[in-house]
Amino acid sequence: MKKKTLSLCLLVLGVSGIAMFGGSKEVSAHGYVNQPASRVVNAKANGFGWGPGEISSHPAIISTPQGIETSTSKLDSGELNGKLASAGLEGYSPLNVQTSNRWAKTSINTGVNNFNWHHTAVHKTNRYRYYMTKQGWNQNEPLTLKNMDLITVIGQPIGENLPSGEGFTPKVDELQKVTIPSDRSGYHVVYSVWDINDTTNSFFQAIDVDVK
Numbered sequence: 001m002k003k004k005t006l007s008l009c010l011l012v013l014g015v016s017g018i019a020m021f022g023g024s025k026e027v028s029a030h031g032y033v034n035q036p037a038s039r040v041v042n043a044k045a046n047g048f049g050w051g052p053g054e055i056s057s058h059p060a061i062i063s064t065p066q067g068i069e070t071s072t073s074k075l076d077s078g079e080l081n082g083k084l085a086s087a088g089l090e091g092y093s094p095l096n097v098q099t100s101n102r103w104a105k106t107s108i109n110t111g112v113n114n115f116n117w118h119h120t121a122v123h124k125t126n127r128y129r130y131y132m133t134k135q136g137w138n139q140n141e142p143l144t145l146k147n148m149d150l151i152t153v154i155g156q157p158i159g160e161n162l163p164s165g166e167g168f169t170p171k172v173d174e175l176q177k178v179t180i181p182s183d184r185s186g187y188h189v190v191y192s193v194w195d196i197n198d199t200t201n202s203f204f205q206a207i208d209v210d211v212k
Contacts, residue, residue, distance in 0.1 A: 030066030031203050033192050035116035035175075036106035038205040039085055039095050040065040045104035048094075060091035066120045068092055072195055072202040075145070082142035084191055085206035095206065100139035100187060103208040110182045110211060117174045117194060124167035124197035127155030128176060131191040135183050143189060143206065152178045155195075167197025184211045 034041050040061055047054060048061045060067060070087040074080050079088065086092035117128065131148040138147070154176055156162060178190070188211055194203040 030069070030121055031117050031119040031194055032065040032068075033115060033205040033207055034118045035114060036108060036190075036207055036209055037104075038065070038192075038207045039103055040068060040092065040205065042104050042208075046102075055094070058091065058094055060089075061094065066118075066203070068204045069201050070204070071200055072193075073200070075193065075202060075204070078145070080204075081144035081146065084143040084145070084204065087204040096142065098140065098142050105187060105208045105210040107210045107212055108180060110180045110184060112177050112179050115176050115178045115190075115192065115207075117170065117176065117192070119170060119172050119174065122170055122172065123199070124165055125155060125170050126161045126167050126195040126197045127153055127158065128174075129153050129158065129193045129195065130178050131193075132180070132184065133188045135181075135185070137188070139187055143191070145191075148189075148191060149181070151181060151190075152176075161195075162197060164198045180211060186211060 032038055032041055037045075039046065043049065043062050043065070048058055050056050050062070068085075068087045068089065070080075070089065074088060075084075083093070083096050085095035085098075115130070129150065130152040131145060132151045133143075133148050141147075150158075155168065161167075180190075188209055190207040190209055192205045192207060194205075196202060
């Protein structure tokens, strides 16, 4: 009897190990924009946290800013419209709230600005893309790509992915030059997308800015 119990335990441990390590490739690549601070990185300033009077029911927002990841095809098909900030993930859904005064904003200027993607694990990459809300956008409506312009692409043109494994490898901190159009002023959202090369996923970051 003892032998059978031991064998069963070893089998369970073995299966658990396969599940843990076999799935590690799926979750190994993560990243977020910390300059200017994205909506999820700016969690404390945006009222998410563990202190008195703060929202404590959204641990993903507080502790895992690098986890906003889903299939790239969902963005390109329009499925994420209205849910761009969360990439449609339930744990990040409070980030989808959109009003003129809900989010802390970082001051930036028109022209060239530095944006930094911090990678908690790097991946072969097809591109980074940056969208920005149009001048005159409705600040109190859900974010959609329809109300944004594509302002910068770093890497492969959209739709021209390299074969899997042949993309470029970014640095842990990938500082990028992004040109903010001269016709933008006041509150805007910059939406940055990191398109992975050796998976079919992307990472997504909404960045609230005040253009001077």
